[in-house]
Amino acid sequence: xxxxxxxxxxxxxxxxxxxxxxxxxxxxxxxxxxxxxxxxxxxxxxxxxxxxxxxxxxxxxxxxxxxxxxxxxxxxxxxxxxxxxxxxxxxxxxxxxxxxxxxxxxxxxxxxxxxxxxxxxxxxxxxxxxxxxxxxxxxxxxxxxxxxxxxxxxxxxxxxxxxxxxxxxxxxxxxxxxxxxxxxxxxxxxxxxxxxxxxxxxxxxxxxxxxxxxxxxxxxxxxxxxxxxxxxxxxxxxxxxxxxxxxxxxxxxxxxxxxxxxxxxxxxxxxxxxxxxxxxxxxxxxxxxxxxxxxxxxxxxxxxxxxxxxxxxxxxxxxxxxxxxxxxxxxxxxxxxxxxxxxxxxxxxxxxxxxxxxxxxxxxxxx
Ligand code: NAD
Ligand code: GLY
Numbered sequence: 473x474x475x476x477x478x479x480x481x482x483x484x485x486x487x488x489x490x491x492x493x494x495x496x497x498x499x500x501x502x503x504x505x506x507x508x509x510x511x512x513x514x515x516x517x518x519x520x521x522x523x524x525x526x527x528x529x530x531x532x533x534x535x536x537x538x539x540x541x542x543x544x545x546x547x548x549x550x551x552x553x554x555x556x557x558x559x560x561x562x563x564x565x566x567x568x569x570x571x572x573x574x575x576x577x578x579x580x581x582x583x584x585x586x587x588x589x590x591x592x593x594x595x596x597x598x599x600x601x602x603x604x605x606x607x608x609x610x611x612x613x614x615x616x617x618x619x620x621x622x623x624x625x626x627x628x629x630x631x632x633x634x635x636x637x638x639x640x641x642x643x644x645x646x647x648x649x650x651x652x653x654x655x656x657x658x659x660x661x662x663x664x665x666x667x668x669x670x671x672x673x674x675x676x677x678x679x680x681x682x683x684x685x686x687x688x689x690x691x692x693x694x695x696x697x698x699x700x701x702x703x704x705x706x707x708x709x710x711x712x713x714x715x716x717x718x719x720x721x722x723x724x725x726x727x728x729x730x731x732x733x734x735x736x737x738x739x740x741x742x743x744x745x746x747x748x749x750x751x752x753x754x755x756x757x758x759x760x761x762x763x764x765x766x767x768x769x770x771x772x773x774x775x776x777x778x779x780x781x782x783x784x785x786x787x788x789x790x791x792x793x794x795x796x797x798x799x800x801x802x803x804x805x806x807x808x809x810x811x812x813x814x815x816x817x818x819x820x821x822x823x824x825x826x827x828x829x830x831x832x833x834x835x836x837x838x839x
Contacts, residue, residue: 476503481700485619485707487639487714494619494643494703498692501532501646504607505540511641513603514576517542518568520591521582522551525609528652533582533607545571547579549590553739556586556626558634564594578603578641584610584657585617589632592623596638606640609649611661612745615668615702616723618643620710631731631739637715643703647695660745662687662780663726665698667752668705670773671722674818676701677776684779722820725812726752732797733786742783749782750838757834758826759813769817784838791835795828 480497495507508517517537521530526548537544547564549555568579579602581591588606595604606618624635650658669677679697680687686694706723713719729751734742742750756773759765774784786794798809811823 474503474506476500476506481696483700483703483707485639486711490621490639492639492641492643494645494707496614496645496647496696496700496703498696499646499648500644501529501607501649502536504533504644505536505538505542507642507644508537508542508578508580508605509540511578511603511605513578513641514574515541515543516545516571516573516577517580518545518547518564518571518573518577519580519582520547520549520564520587520594522549522555522587524551525583525587529582529609529649533580537580545573547591547594549587551586553586553626556590556624558625558627560590561594561597561625564591565598568594568598573598573602575599575602578605580605580607581618582607582609583613584608585613588613588617589622589624589635592621592638592640593625593635596623596636601638604638604640606643608643608645610653611650611658611699612664614645614647614650614699615661616664616706618645619703619706620720620723621714639714645699645703647690647692647699650690650695656743658690659781660743663745663749663752663777663782665702666773666776666780667723667725667748668702669776670752670814670817671725671812671820672705672709672818673701674816676705677772677817681772681776681779684776688780718822721810721822722812725814725820726750726755728798728801728809728811729754729794731801732794733789735797735800736789736793746783749777749780750784750786753777753784754834754838755811755813757838758811758830759815761830761834762813762823762826764821765814765816769814772817773814786839789839791832791839794835795831 608618621639624632730747
C-alpha cells in the first residue's frame with residue numbers, strides 16, 4: 473500500500489468480474505496516474521472534461537497521467553447539461569479514433585455528472601466498450617452518479633433516454649475539489665446525501681443533523697464521512713440489484729416528484745438536487761397521509777432539508793399537471809407510477825400507485 477493510499481478510504485463495489493474500487497481522499501488528484509496504471513489498460517487514455525473543470529484540475533491530472541507513462545489526449549466538451557448529447561458523443565468518438573484509441577485504451581471522466589454520464593456512454597459504446605474511469609468533481613457525482621454504472625446521453629424527447637449500464641474500472645474522488653464548487657451545486661448534492669439517510673441509514677441521518685455546520689464548512693473529516701457513507705450505501709444497493717429490477721428503485725426516493733418539478737419548469741428553475749429535496753418532502757407527505765410515516769419524522773426531514781438551504785415548496789405549479797407528468801417518467805411501469813415512500817428514517821418501501829386524491833391533497837399543501 474502506498475503512503476497516499478493509507479490516507480484514503482477505499483470502498484469496493486462487488487459485482488463479480490465487474491467489481492471495482494472507489495477511492496476517496498483529500499488532495500489526491502496528483503496521485504491518480506499510479507492508480508490508473510494498476511488497472512493495466514493500454515498506454516493511451518482520453519480525458520473527457522469541460523473548460524471549467526479543466527481550468528481547475530486538468531493540468532494536475534494530465535501531469536500525473538503523463539508522469540505515469542500514459543499518452544493522453546483530451547476530449548473537451550462545453551460546460552452544460554445540453555452538451556450531454558449524441559452530438560457530443562460523436563465528437564468524442566472522433567477524438568478517440570483520431571488519436572488511435574483501441575480496445576485496451578481507457579476513457580477518464582474528469583468532472584460532474586454531465587461529464588461522467590457522457591464519457592461513460594462513449595466508453596460503453598466505442599469499439600463495443602473500453603475501460604472507463606470516473607474522477608468525479610461535484611458532490612452529486614462523488615456521492616451518486618459516478619457509482620453504479622448508469623451512463624447516458626439526453627435525447628430531445630427526454631433526459632437520459634439513450635444509455636446503458638456500464639460499470640467503471642475505478643472511481644477516484646478527491647474531496648478537495650469540492651472547495652471550488654459553486655455553493656448551489658454543493659447544496660444540491662446534499663439532497664442526494666440526505667436521501668441515503670432516509671432510505672438506508674438512520675445513524676447517518678442523525679450525523680447530518682448534528683454535523684451540518686461542519687459539512688457545510690467542508691470540514692475534511694465530515695465530508696469524507698459524507699462521501700464514503702453515501703458511496704457505501706449506493707454500492708450495497710447496486711450490488712444487490714445492478715440493473716434496477718427492484719431494490720435499486722429506492723435510490724429514486726424524491727425523484728419521481730422531483731423529475732416532474734424539473735420537467736414542468738423546463739429544467740431551468742431548479743438544479744436536480746433542489747427538485748429532489750422538494751420531492752422528498754412530497755413523498756414524506758404522501759407516506760404520512762397513508763399512515764405509514766410519522767409527522768414528527770417528516771418534520772425532521774423537512775428541517776434537515778432547510779438546514780442545508782434546499783427548497784421545500786414548488787410555488788407556481790399545478791398539482792394536476794405534476795401528477796400527469798409523473799406518468800410520463802421513464803420509470804413508470806405498465807402505466808403505474810412506483811412511489812418510494814418512507815416508513816421510518818432509515819427505511820423506505822416501494823408502493824405501486826397512490827390515489828390521485830391523496831397526491832392532490834399533499835401537493836396542494838406544498839405549492
Ligand atoms: P454538472 O456535471 O453539470 O456540474 C455542475 C457544474 O459544476 C458544472 O458547471 C461543472 O462544470 C461545474 N463543476 C464541476 N466540478 C467542479 C468543481 N470541482 N469546481 C467548480 N465547478 C465544478 O452537474 P452534476 O450535478 O454533477 O451532474 C448532473 C448530471 O448527473 C445530470 O446530467 C444527471 O442526469 C446526472 N446524474 C446521473 C446519475 C447516474 O447514476 N449516472 C445520477 C444522478 C445524476
Ligand atoms: N441515481 C439513481 C441510480 O443510480 O440508480
